[in-house]
Amino acid sequence: MTPTLWIPGEPRKYGNYVRAVERAGGRACFDGTPEACNGLLLPGGGDMEPWRYGQSNTASRNLDPARDALELDLLERFAALHKPVLGICRGMQSINVFFGGTLSQDIPGHTQIDGVDRTHPVRSAPGPFDAESVNSAHHQAVDRLGGGLRAEQWAPDGIVEAFRHTRLPVWGVQWHPERLPGPVGERVFRAFVELCRENA
Numbered sequence: 001m002t003p004t005l006w007i008p009g010e011p012r013k014y015g016n017y018v019r020a021v022e023r024a025g026g027r028a029c030f031d032g033t034p035e036a037c038n039g040l041l042l043p044g045g046g047d048m049e050p051w052r053y054g055q056s057n058t059a060s061r062n063l064d065p066a067r068d069a070l071e072l073d074l075l076e077r078f079a080a081l082h083k084p085v086l087g088i089c090r091g092m093q094s095i096n097v098f099f100g101g102t103l104s105q106d107i108p109g110h111t112q113i114d115g116v117d118r119t120h121p122v123r124s125a126p127g128p129f130d131a132e133s134v135n136s137a138h139h140q141a142v143d144r145l146g147g148g149l150r151a152e153q154w155a156p157d158g159i160v161e162a163f164r165h166t167r168l169p170v171w172g173v174q175w176h177p178e179r180l181p182g183p184v185g186e187r188v189f190r191a192f193v194e195l196c197r198e199n200a
Helices: 015-023 065-080 090-098 183-199
Strands: 004-006 027-029 039-042 085-088 118-121 133-136 149-154 160-165 170-173
Touching: 004 183, 015 027, 015 183, 039 065, 039 090, 039 183, 065 085, 065 090, 085 090, 090 160, 090 170, 149 170, 170 183
Parallel strands: 004 027, 004 039, 039 085, 085 170
Antiparallel strands: 118 133, 149 160, 160 170
16 A cells, blocks of 8 residues: 655645655645545644743744644644654644643754755664754754653754654654655655554
Protein backbone atom coordinates (compact mmCIF):
# COMPACT_ATOMS: atom_id res chain seq x y z
CA MET A 1 0.00 0.00 0.00
CA THR A 2 0.98 3.63 -0.49
CA PRO A 3 0.55 5.54 2.79
CA THR A 4 -1.31 8.85 2.49
CA LEU A 5 -0.26 11.93 4.46
CA TRP A 6 -2.58 14.88 5.05
CA ILE A 7 -0.91 18.29 4.68
CA PRO A 8 -3.10 21.23 5.72
CA GLY A 9 -2.87 24.07 3.22
CA GLU A 10 -2.60 24.67 -0.51
CA PRO A 11 -0.54 22.24 -2.63
CA ARG A 12 1.26 25.04 -4.49
CA LYS A 13 2.87 26.18 -1.22
CA TYR A 14 4.28 22.82 -0.24
CA GLY A 15 5.95 21.36 -3.32
CA ASN A 16 9.12 20.43 -1.40
CA TYR A 17 7.07 18.43 1.10
CA VAL A 18 5.08 16.67 -1.62
CA ARG A 19 8.25 15.63 -3.44
CA ALA A 20 9.88 14.42 -0.21
CA VAL A 21 6.81 12.34 0.69
CA GLU A 22 6.65 10.83 -2.79
CA ARG A 23 10.37 9.96 -2.81
CA ALA A 24 9.80 8.16 0.49
CA GLY A 25 7.01 6.06 -1.00
CA GLY A 26 4.00 7.99 0.26
CA ARG A 27 1.39 10.28 -1.22
CA ALA A 28 0.50 13.78 -0.02
CA CYS A 29 -3.20 14.65 0.31
CA PHE A 30 -4.82 18.08 0.45
CA ASP A 31 -8.46 17.24 -0.28
CA GLY A 32 -11.05 15.01 1.32
CA THR A 33 -11.30 13.94 4.96
CA PRO A 34 -8.06 14.32 6.97
CA GLU A 35 -8.76 11.32 9.20
CA ALA A 36 -9.06 9.10 6.11
CA CYS A 37 -5.31 9.56 5.61
CA ASN A 38 -2.71 7.36 7.26
CA GLY A 39 -0.78 10.24 8.79
CA LEU A 40 -0.59 14.00 9.33
CA LEU A 41 2.30 16.24 8.25
CA LEU A 42 2.39 19.73 9.77
CA PRO A 43 4.78 21.90 7.71
CA GLY A 44 6.84 24.97 8.54
CA GLY A 45 5.50 28.51 8.63
CA GLY A 46 5.07 31.58 10.83
CA ASP A 47 4.75 31.83 14.60
CA MET A 48 1.92 30.64 16.85
CA GLU A 49 -0.04 33.10 18.95
CA PRO A 50 1.83 33.24 22.28
CA TRP A 51 -1.36 33.30 24.37
CA ARG A 52 -1.86 29.69 23.34
CA TYR A 53 1.08 28.74 25.55
CA GLY A 54 0.46 31.28 28.30
CA GLN A 55 2.68 34.17 27.21
CA SER A 56 2.26 37.72 25.98
CA ASN A 57 3.72 38.59 22.59
CA THR A 58 7.32 39.71 22.98
CA ALA A 59 8.84 38.67 19.64
CA SER A 60 6.33 36.57 17.67
CA ARG A 61 5.46 37.57 14.10
CA ASN A 62 3.62 36.39 10.99
CA LEU A 63 0.77 35.20 13.21
CA ASP A 64 -2.06 33.18 11.67
CA PRO A 65 -4.80 32.48 14.25
CA ALA A 66 -6.86 30.40 11.80
CA ARG A 67 -3.90 28.15 11.08
CA ASP A 68 -3.21 27.75 14.81
CA ALA A 69 -6.78 26.65 15.42
CA LEU A 70 -6.77 24.27 12.43
CA GLU A 71 -3.51 22.57 13.39
CA LEU A 72 -4.49 22.14 17.04
CA ASP A 73 -7.83 20.66 15.93
CA LEU A 74 -6.08 18.25 13.55
CA LEU A 75 -3.70 17.22 16.32
CA GLU A 76 -6.61 16.45 18.60
CA ARG A 77 -8.29 14.34 15.94
CA PHE A 78 -5.18 12.38 14.91
CA ALA A 79 -4.03 11.86 18.51
CA ALA A 80 -7.46 10.47 19.41
CA LEU A 81 -7.09 7.94 16.58
CA HIS A 82 -3.44 7.18 17.47
CA LYS A 83 -2.45 8.03 13.90
CA PRO A 84 1.12 9.16 13.09
CA VAL A 85 1.98 12.85 13.06
CA LEU A 86 5.18 14.55 11.83
CA GLY A 87 5.71 18.22 12.65
CA ILE A 88 8.42 20.17 10.84
CA CYS A 89 9.73 23.50 12.24
CA ARG A 90 6.50 25.37 13.09
CA GLY A 91 4.75 21.98 13.01
CA MET A 92 7.01 20.73 15.80
CA GLN A 93 6.21 23.84 17.81
CA SER A 94 2.46 23.29 17.28
CA ILE A 95 2.81 19.75 18.61
CA ASN A 96 4.67 20.98 21.67
CA VAL A 97 1.99 23.57 22.43
CA PHE A 98 -0.77 20.99 21.86
CA PHE A 99 0.74 18.80 24.58
CA GLY A 100 1.04 21.71 27.01
CA GLY A 101 4.59 22.86 26.31
CA THR A 102 5.93 26.37 25.77
CA LEU A 103 8.10 28.12 23.19
CA SER A 104 11.03 30.52 23.30
CA GLN A 105 9.83 33.45 21.20
CA ASP A 106 13.21 34.60 19.88
CA ILE A 107 16.53 32.76 19.93
CA PRO A 108 19.88 33.76 18.40
CA GLY A 109 21.87 31.85 15.83
CA HIS A 110 19.23 29.69 14.12
CA THR A 111 17.69 31.93 11.43
CA GLN A 112 18.58 31.89 7.74
CA ILE A 113 21.47 34.05 6.53
CA ASP A 114 20.58 36.12 3.44
CA GLY A 115 17.75 33.70 2.68
CA VAL A 116 19.92 30.57 2.99
CA ASP A 117 19.51 27.92 5.70
CA ARG A 118 22.25 27.71 8.30
CA THR A 119 23.87 24.35 8.98
CA HIS A 120 24.98 23.34 12.46
CA PRO A 121 26.06 20.17 14.27
CA VAL A 122 23.66 18.21 16.47
CA ARG A 123 23.80 15.49 19.08
CA SER A 124 21.25 12.76 18.39
CA ALA A 125 19.77 9.74 20.11
CA PRO A 126 19.75 6.58 17.94
CA GLY A 127 16.73 6.46 15.65
CA PRO A 128 15.20 8.20 12.64
CA PHE A 129 16.69 11.61 13.53
CA ASP A 130 20.28 10.36 13.77
CA ALA A 131 22.51 12.98 12.14
CA GLU A 132 25.77 14.85 12.62
CA SER A 133 24.43 18.15 11.29
CA VAL A 134 21.11 19.67 10.17
CA ASN A 135 19.83 22.82 8.50
CA SER A 136 18.25 25.68 10.42
CA ALA A 137 15.82 28.46 9.51
CA HIS A 138 13.85 29.47 12.61
CA HIS A 139 13.83 32.14 15.30
CA GLN A 140 11.59 30.28 17.78
CA ALA A 141 12.05 26.91 19.43
CA VAL A 142 10.72 24.53 22.05
CA ASP A 143 11.27 25.76 25.58
CA ARG A 144 9.45 23.52 28.09
CA LEU A 145 8.58 20.17 26.55
CA GLY A 146 4.91 19.18 26.48
CA GLY A 147 3.58 16.18 28.34
CA GLY A 148 4.73 12.83 26.98
CA LEU A 149 7.34 14.34 24.64
CA ARG A 150 10.95 13.15 24.83
CA ALA A 151 13.81 15.12 23.28
CA GLU A 152 15.93 13.07 20.86
CA GLN A 153 18.22 15.65 19.26
CA TRP A 154 19.95 18.83 20.47
CA ALA A 155 21.88 21.73 18.96
CA PRO A 156 25.14 22.81 20.62
CA ASP A 157 23.30 25.59 22.47
CA GLY A 158 20.83 23.10 23.94
CA ILE A 159 17.91 23.84 21.61
CA VAL A 160 15.76 20.73 21.11
CA GLU A 161 16.00 19.82 17.42
CA ALA A 162 13.79 16.68 17.45
CA PHE A 163 11.42 14.84 19.76
CA ARG A 164 9.06 11.88 19.89
CA HIS A 165 6.02 11.18 22.01
CA THR A 166 6.53 8.34 24.44
CA ARG A 167 3.10 6.74 23.84
CA LEU A 168 1.75 8.11 20.54
CA PRO A 169 3.29 7.92 17.03
CA VAL A 170 4.02 11.66 17.07
CA TRP A 171 7.37 13.06 15.88
CA GLY A 172 8.76 16.58 15.53
CA VAL A 173 11.89 18.06 13.96
CA GLN A 174 12.88 21.72 14.25
CA TRP A 175 14.90 21.62 11.01
CA HIS A 176 13.76 21.09 7.41
CA PRO A 177 14.36 17.55 6.10
CA GLU A 178 12.34 18.37 2.96
CA ARG A 179 15.12 20.68 1.78
CA LEU A 180 18.19 19.05 3.33
CA PRO A 181 20.17 17.30 0.55
CA GLY A 182 21.46 13.81 1.13
CA PRO A 183 20.40 10.83 3.22
CA VAL A 184 19.58 12.58 6.51
CA GLY A 185 16.42 14.33 5.35
CA GLU A 186 15.38 11.35 3.25
CA ARG A 187 15.77 9.04 6.28
CA VAL A 188 13.23 11.03 8.28
CA PHE A 189 10.60 10.86 5.54
CA ARG A 190 11.22 7.19 4.78
CA ALA A 191 10.93 6.30 8.47
CA PHE A 192 7.75 8.33 8.88
CA VAL A 193 6.10 6.89 5.77
CA GLU A 194 6.95 3.41 7.05
CA LEU A 195 5.44 4.32 10.43
CA CYS A 196 2.26 5.34 8.61
CA ARG A 197 2.25 2.06 6.70
CA GLU A 198 2.69 0.01 9.91
CA ASN A 199 -0.14 1.90 11.63
CA ALA A 200 -2.55 1.58 8.70
